[in-house]
Amino acid sequence: AQKVTQAQTEISVVEKEDVTLDCVYETRDTTYYLFWYKQPPSGELVFLIRRNSFDEQNEISGRYSWNFQKSTSSFNFTITASQVVDSAVYFCALSGGSSNTGKLIFGQGTTLQVKP
Amino acid sequence: EPEVTQTPSHQVTQMGQEVILRCVPISNHLYFYWYRQILGQKVEFLVSFYNNEISEKSEIFDDQFSVERPDGSNFTLKIRSTKLEDSAMYFCASSEQGGSYTEAFFGQGTRLTVV
16 A cells, blocks of 8 residues: 655744655555645645656755655655745655556645744 | 636535535646545545546545536536535646646645535
8 A cells, every 4th residue: 555654743943944854655666756745824735846766866946855765765855944935734745656547645744834 | 827726715515415616627637636635634635537537536535426527627526415524625636647757736725614
């Protein structure tokens, strides 16, 4: 069965601190995709990144970076120099090869609060 | 920028009533989804839809739920006889392609409150 675990329920940091959000996944598929979505207080789900299981290169996009490690089944997300606008719930999600319909399995989410 | 739009943003209904949640996916997208999020919990998959039929559904998506694409632009979720536990945020999503590699774009959600 596929599963995504985000062990951190809530994280609180002060602006300009770096913060890492953890994500651990379980799947039997050899081909799968991992995603991060952001849910700001307004409620919508905003796509941040997609990663396939064959590409373990880390990725950096501005203040955001992602560390994918297949050996530990982890796909962690780091925000550098956090800002108040980063305050949101962040969801890690998995889409597996055996389910070719695009279904996403979400983790429980991590609430990030960035204080000024 | 094209977006998925959902109406209404908030719906209050009495237990046992039927509700229809509406979504307009991004125009060139072919794959459509419904998810729900009970307050404070994770987002859960309900159903995926392609080529006018359900391609996958979860255990949550029982006989009281149905989906339809009535006119080529709207995508609806009907809950036949609502229960208190159906209270949740319902998200519609669409993607250009199907499969695991595609990113889905989500609407802003409809908050359903069953009283």
